[in-house]
Each structure stands twice: as C-alpha cells, then as structure tokens.
Amino acid sequence: MRLFKLAFGLIYRHMLLHAALIIQMTAVFLILANIVSTICLNLYSGNMMKNIFTQDFYRLEVLTERFLRVSTGGMTDISEIEAFDPEKVRGELKGDPVFCNEYVYPAFFADGRCLDLIFQDERLIKNTNFLLRGTANIEASEKEEGVIRIITAGGNYKTGDSLRGYIEVEDKTVECEFKVAGTLKKPYSYLSATNSAVSLSASVIAEELMPGQAIAFLDDMPDVTLKSANDYSGFCIYHVFFDDSLTSKEKAGNLATLQKYGSVTSAKEIEENTKKEISIWLEKKLPSLIFAAVIAVSGLSAVSLINISGNMNTFSLYCLSGCTKKRLYAIILVYILFIVSVSFIPAIGVLLISGFFRRLAAAFVFINHYTFITLGITALTLILIPVLFSLFAFRRKPLRAMILDYKKQ
Amino acid sequence: MIELKNIYKTYNLGQPNAVVALNDVSLKIEEGEFIAIIGKSGAGKSTLMHILACVEDYEKGEYLFDDQPVSKLSESKKAKLRNKSIGTVFQDYSLIETFSAGENTELPLMFTRCSKKERKQRAENALREVGISKLYDQNALKLSGGQRQRAAIARAMIIKPRIILADEPTGALDSETSKQIMQLLTRINKTGAAVVIITHEKEISDYCNRKIVISDGRIVSDTLNEK
Numbered sequence: 001m002r003l004f005k006l007a008f009g010l011i012y013r014h015m016l017l018h019a020a021l022i023i024q025m026t027a028v029f030l031i032l033a034n035i036v037s038t039i040c041l042n043l044y045s046g047n048m049m050k051n052i053f054t055q056d057f058y059r060l061e062v063l064t065e066r067f068l069r070v071s072t073g074g075m076t077d078i079s080e081i082e083a084f085d086p087e088k089v090r091g092e093l094k095g096d097p098v099f100c101n102e103y104v105y106p107a108f109f110a111d112g113r114c115l116d117l118i119f120q121d122e123r124l125i126k127n128t129n130f131l132l133r134g135t136a137n138i139e140a141s142e143k144e145e146g147v148i149r150i151i152t153a154g155g156n157y158k159t160g161d162s163l164r165g166y167i168e169v170e171d172k173t174v175e176c177e178f179k180v181a182g183t184l185k186k187p188y189s190y191l192s193a194t195n196s197a198v199s200l201s202a203s204v205i206a207e208e209l210m211p212g213q214a215i216a217f218l219d220d221m222p223d224v225t226l227k228s229a230n231d232y233s234g235f236c237i238y239h240v241f242f243d244d245s246l247t248s249k250e251k252a253g254n255l256a257t258l259q260k261y262g263s264v265t266s267a268k269e270i271e272e273n274t275k276k277e278i279s280i281w282l283e284k285k286l287p288s289l290i291f292a293a294v295i296a297v298s299g300l301s302a303v304s305l306i307n308i309s310g311n312m313n314t315f316s317l318y319c320l321s322g323c324t325k326k327r328l329y330a331i332i333l334v335y336i337l338f339i340v341s342v343s344f345i346p347a348i349g350v351l352l353i354s355g356f357f358r359r360l361a362a363a364f365v366f367i368n369h370y371t372f373i374t375l376g377i378t379a380l381t382l383i384l385i386p387v388l389f390s391l392f393a394f395r396r397k398p399l400r401a402m403i404l405d406y407k408k409q
Numbered sequence: 410m411i412e413l414k415n416i417y418k419t420y421n422l423g424q425p426n427a428v429v430a431l432n433d434v435s436l437k438i439e440e441g442e443f444i445a446i447i448g449k450s451g452a453g454k455s456t457l458m459h460i461l462a463c464v465e466d467y468e469k470g471e472y473l474f475d476d477q478p479v480s481k482l483s484e485s486k487k488a489k490l491r492n493k494s495i496g497t498v499f500q501d502y503s504l505i506e507t508f509s510a511g512e513n514t515e516l517p518l519m520f521t522r523c524s525k526k527e528r529k530q531r532a533e534n535a536l537r538e539v540g541i542s543k544l545y546d547q548n549a550l551k552l553s554g555g556q557r558q559r560a561a562i563a564r565a566m567i568i569k570p571r572i573i574l575a576d577e578p579t580g581a582l583d584s585e586t587s588k589q590i591m592q593l594l595t596r597i598n599k600t601g602a603a604v605v606i607i608t609h610e611k612e613i614s615d616y617c618n619r620k621i622v623i624s625d626g627r628i629v630s631d632t633l634n635e636k
Contacts, residue, residue: 005512005519006519009508012507013506313505317503317504319464321491321492321516321517321519321520322488322489322491322492322493322520322521324485325484
C-alpha cells in the first residue's frame with residue numbers, strides 16, 4: 001500500500017499523459033489479442049483435422065443443379081449435371097468407402113430442453129480431434145443399442161448424462177434415449193458439410209457449433225429413412241474415407257469416379273492449403289503484431305523515463321528520507337505494473353465481453369489459454385523492458401546527481 | 410557523534426575541468442551542537458553537507474558516525490542512517506507537490522515499519538511542534554513559503570534525528586519568517602538534536618553556538634559563538 005502510494009505520486013503529476021498512455025496500451029492489447037486469437041483459431045482448425053490429414057480422406061462437393069444455381073447466381077445454363085444419388089455412387093466405388101454427409105434434425109428432451117442434432121458418421125466424429133472438457137474421450141465411447149450418442153457445446157450438459165426425448169425426422173416422431181459422449185471446450189468447432197471455397201482449408205471447413213446444437217452419431221440413428229443433406233439444405237458436400245486396404249490403382253479409380261460428380265479435395269491438399277493460409281496470416285499479421293508491441297514498449301519506456309527524470313526531485317526526497325535504491329526500483333516497478341494492469345484489465349474485459357456476445361464483436365475473438373498466455377507474456381515484456389530502462393537510468397544517477405538535478409529544477 | 414578526518418573531494422577528478430571542493434577538511438560534531446557553516450558560493454559548503462548526509466562520496470579521508478566509518482557502510486545501511494539519524498532541510502522547501510503537508514511529513518516513516526495510524530499521529534505531533542497542525546491535509550502547493558519550510562522541518566524532525574542538516578533554510582524566506590524558522594530550529598536544537606546550518610547570512614549564523622568558516626574547500630576558522 002505504501003509502495004502504491006509512493007508510486008501513485010508519479011502518476012498523479014502527469015494524469016493526462018498517463019490516461020493517454022493507458023488508452024494506447026489498451027488498444028495495443030486488443031490488437032494483439034485479436035491477432036493472436038485469429039492465429040490460434042487457424043492453428044486450432046488445423047489441429048482439429050490432424051487425424052484426418054493422415055488418412056485417405058476426400059471432401060466431395062457435388063455439382064447439383066441447386067448448388068450451381070446458388071454459386072453462379074442462377075445464370076448458368078446447366079445441361080450436363082448428373083443426378084446425384086449417394087448410394088448409387090457408393091456402389092461405383094471400390095472397398096466400401098465411408099460416405100458421410102450431414103443430417104440435421106431437432107431433438108426434444110423430456111426436461112424441456114432441445115437441441116439441433118447434426119448427425120455425422122462415427123469415423124468422421126472419431127477422427128475429428130475435438131477439444132473436450134475434462135478427460136472424456138470420444139474414442140472410448142462405445143455404441144449402445146437404442147442410445148444416440150451426442151457431443152454438446154455449452155449448455156448444462158455433462159459427459160455421461162442420459163436424456164430421454166424424441167427426434168423429429170421428416171414428418172415422424174421417434175422416441176429415443178440420448179447419452180452425452182463428450183462436451184466441447186471452446187472453440188466449439190466441428191467439421192461441417194456446409195461451407196465451401198475455391199481453396200479449401202481447415203478454417204473454411206471448420207464450423208462453429210452453437211450452444212443449441214450438438215453432434216450426434218449417425219450410426220446410432222434408429223431405423224428411419226433419412227433424406228440426404230442435399231435435399232435438406234441445398235448443399236451437397238460429402239466426406240469420403242477410402243478403405244486403407246485399397247491399392248493405389250483402386251484409390252485412383254475411386255478418385256476418378258468421385259471427380260465425375262463434382263469437385264474433390266484431398267486431405268493432403270486441405271492440409272497444404274491450411275499451412276499456406278496460416279503462413280500467409282502470419283506474414284500479414286506479424287508486422288502489425290511487432291509494430292503494436294514496439295509501440296507499446298517504446299511508449300511505456302519513454303513515458304517512464306520522462307517521468308523518472310521529471311520526478312527526480314521526488315526520488316531524491318525519497319532517498320534523503322531513507323529510501324534505498326532497491327525500494328526505489330520497487331516503486332518504479334509498482335508504477336509500471338499499475339499502468340500495465342490498468343490497461344490490461346479493460347482489454348481483458350472487452351475480450352471477455354466480445355467472446356461472450358460474439359456477434360457484438362467486430363472481429364472474431366477466440367479466447368483460449370494461448371490468447372491469455374500471449375497477453376500475459378506481452379504484459380510481462382511491457383513491464384520488464386521499461387523497468388530495465390528505468391533501472392539503467394537510475395544506476396547511472398548517483399543520489400547526489402539526483403539532488404543537484406532537483407536543485408536545478 | 411560525527412568526525413570528519415582529512416576529507417578530500419574533487420569533482421571531475423583527473424579531468425582538465427577538475428574542481429577541488431573540499432581540501433583536507435577535519436571536523437567534529439557533538440550531540441546537541443548548533444553549528445553554522447559559513448562561506449561564499451562555491452566554497453564547498455554544500456559538498457560538506459552532502460558528505461555529512463551520506464549522499465556524496467569522497468576520495469580521501471574518513472567520515473566516522475558514532476565511530477563507525479561511513480565509507481564502509483553499504484548503500485542500504487547509509488539509507489537506514491539517513492532514515493534514523495539524519496534530517497535534512499533545503500532552501501527550496503523540498504516538498505512533494507502531490508502530497509499534503511501531513512503526507513510530506515510522514516515520508517521518512519513510510520520507509521520504516523511504522524503503522525499508518527502511528528505515522529499519522531507522529532506527523533500530527535511534528536506539525537504541531539512547528540506550528541502548522543491545522544494544515545495536515547493541505548496540499549503542499551497551497552502552503553506559503555514559511556509553511557512549506559515548517560513542513561520540511563517537521564519532516565526532518567519526525568524521525569527524532571540526532572542531527573539536522575539545513576542547507577540555507579531561510580534563503581527563500583522574508584526576514585520575519587526567517588526569524589521564526591531560526592527560532593524553531595533553535596527550539597529543536599534544545600531538545601537535544603545537533604543542528605548544522607549552511608548559510609552565508611551573518612544574522613542566521615548568529616543563532617548558532619559555533620561558526621565554521623569555509624573558503625576554497627578548507628576550514629579557515631572554527632569558533633564558538635559568543636551570544
């Protein structure tokens with residue numbers, strides 16, 4: 001408290017200057033958080049697919065009439081589009097490949113809660129490297145007869161929870177039992193079959209699972225006829241896993257077959273695009289990251305040095321009153337710590353608020369431990385460098401010189 | 410209490426612009442003495458005061474405080490010595506502008522283990538002794554010259570020092586206020602603390618029991634004052 005009072009004496013003298021500095025530092029923290037969170041998110045999206053990248057995985061974007069109408073604005077004359085029937089195409093492929101689409105149906109639970117279930121194939125779910133809460137492992141989740149396993153995001157669901165309810169499939173109501181196989185940590189991302197781009201990367205095909213949604217195991221679905229996502233949403237994107245035992249010739253044959261129906265991107269290409277995207281991001285953002293850090297460090301260092309020389313009289317009085325140099329350094333440390341903390345707190349506040357009300361935030365802010373670690377390291381650097389500068393300034397200044405400086409003022 | 414033995418101090422030593430500030434200065438100060446150090450500007454008075462306040466080093470000689478060589482004390486021990494035994498008062502009042510008179514007075518106690526309550530109580534007592542007890546909460550900037558110097562003296566005496574070093578304490582004050590400040594220092598001296606005043610004004614030195622004249626870094630006379 002005493003140190004704080006002595007340090008606050010330094011701030012009080014140049015209130016406006018410090019207010020401006022604090023605003024600048026808060027902005028720098030926010031810029032840094034935004035850059036770091038975006039880089040983290042891109043890295044996370046890549047990480048989410050790391051198991052898939054090692055497999056013979058393909059993303060097939062089928063050229064349906066409706067798909068083309070959407071993507072071309074309905075102006076293209078589409079004459080040679082084959083009607084797409086996944087079961088027929090699957091029959092044309094060698095080695096019984098896993099052919100996954102998304103099926104979205106609402107589920108209503110007995111306790112009044114409801115979720116939109118995104119049904120995915122078990123192989124796709126188990127190969128998605130989900131970030132799970134606790135030690136729950138989806139890999140260990142085994143199929144139980146008559147139970148639909150779900151993976152939730154947010155809400156008050158816990159791994160292992162059993163829920164009774166029903167799903168509405170087309171016009172039918174099917175009573176089911178549900179079991180929470182895992183709960184996701186932020187970001188609640190999953191591999192979606194709805195996004196598309198010219199160059200597919202992990203960040204494009206990763207979608208955010210909203211709190212009112214959950215992933216469900218398609219294999220657990222009761223024996224009801226499902227319409228394909230093609231009919232349901234107008235998009236027709238399939239995740240295809242080839243059997244590992246296929247020869248390369250058979251795989252090439254399968255690939256050629258898939259290419260007849262639409263655009264096919266392999267896991268390798270997605271991985272390459274993801275890496276490229278991250279490196280472009282880093283290339284683009286690193287200079288602003290460094291610039292923001294340099295501005296913050298130099299601003300704070302300059303203000304503390306100016307403040308130290310401007311307050312030499314105060315320091316000399318502290319020393320004459322029995323303050324040791326060590327304590328003087330502690331006062332400077334508290335002073336810089338105070339400025340950095342005051343700048344850091346609103347920045348963290350804004351981040352938390354924007355993370356909570358994500359739609360309010362102009363930029364997507366992905367808050368995870370990396371963001372906090374980076375901000376923490378930045379804050380420490382911001383504290384350390386000006387402190388070192390200040391210590392250097394003091395080391396070169398004997399007490400007598402401080403008193404003489406004071407007398408000159 | 411204090412003994413200076415053959416102290417030499419040169420600024421910019423070894424350089425063409427070297428200035429000898431103190432040349433073979435020897436001096437003894439006993440408890441309860443009231444000393445005036447007189448000399449022209451540049452005679453070495455302030456250097457002597459800085460050495461006595463343990464803020465300045467010297468090249469040769471020895472400074473003993475209670476028979477302990479000060480040169481062998483660490484920086485923190487010197488700080489402790491300043492905190493416990495040496496009070497300093499300057500010509501320009503030397504108060505922290507952002508602090509109140511009370512907080513300025515408390516300053517030396519902030520570097521001790523003194524509780525907040527005790528600090529406040531002692532500061533109030535010190536301010537009462539210098540006659541400005543009602544100005545405890547008054548910001549230093551709002552005090553008059555005389556009040557500021559009184560607050561500075563209160564700060565010097567709050568630690569109950571064994572010696573108060575005052576560098577031209579009345580230099581910026583009118584004659585009436587100077588008189589009051591000198592009477593205050595005389596009163597403090599009578600409580601047992603040694604007071605060393607640096608001045609070039611004869612009227613001020615007349616308050617002291619002993620006069621030391623310094624010229625070109627040497628003590629040229631050291632006499633008892635006959636009041």
